[in-house]
Amino acid sequence: MTTLRMASDLAAVMVPIGYVGAALAVIFxxxxxxxxxRGSGGxxxxxxxxxxxxxxxxxxxxxxxxxxxxxxxxxxxAAMLIVGSVVRAIVNAAGVERADRAVEELPKAVPASKTPVTATSKTPVAATS
Known part of the structure; x- marks a missing residue:
């Protein structure tokens, strides 16, 4: 059973912790x-x-x-998730891309049956010691 004095002392500690937690939560x-x-899900x-x-x-x-x-x-x-989503939608609609996110084209895959045949020598090479 807690006394009124103990509850008051605990409240004196817990309330500042609560305000610090709220400040950290706002920053995060x-x-x-x-x-x-930025589109960074992680x-x-x-x-x-x-x-x-x-x-x-x-x-x-x-x-x-x-x-x-x-x-x-x-x-x-709640406010920051809404603001972030709205701004992201506006950025996507405007077509603005970041410079570091340039899409590079990958080389096209060529089936093995259509690869060009390269000339190779049929004679074995003698090893010299």
Whole structure:
């Protein structure tokens, strides 16, 4: 059974942890939006994975019945996912490509029956010692 003093002391620790977690979650949500705009699925997944850690930290503030950090963290992810997707759609519709993503043509496959025959010597080469 906890006393009022112990609950107050725990709340004094948990609420700042919740606000720090919310700040981290907002940063990771912004990173996820930038990754979506760039088309980097791995980075977006990693950023959302780290956002989960920040959101769990922001949940710590609920010990003191302070729900603002969790609401801010969830709203940030929702907003950034929408913004990232909309900007990505605009970039795709505009046809703007990044210079480092130039598509290189691969060589065409030629069946073995149609490969040109190269002249090779039929006489064995003598090995010299």
């Amino acid at each position: 949500a912004i990173v996820a939006a930038v990754a979506i705009v 980075l977006a997944g990693g950023a959302v994975g780290l956002w989960i850690v920040g959101a769990l930290m922001s949940f710590a503030a609920s010990f003191a019945r302070e729900w603002t950090p969790l609401i801010v963290a969830c709203a940030a992810l």
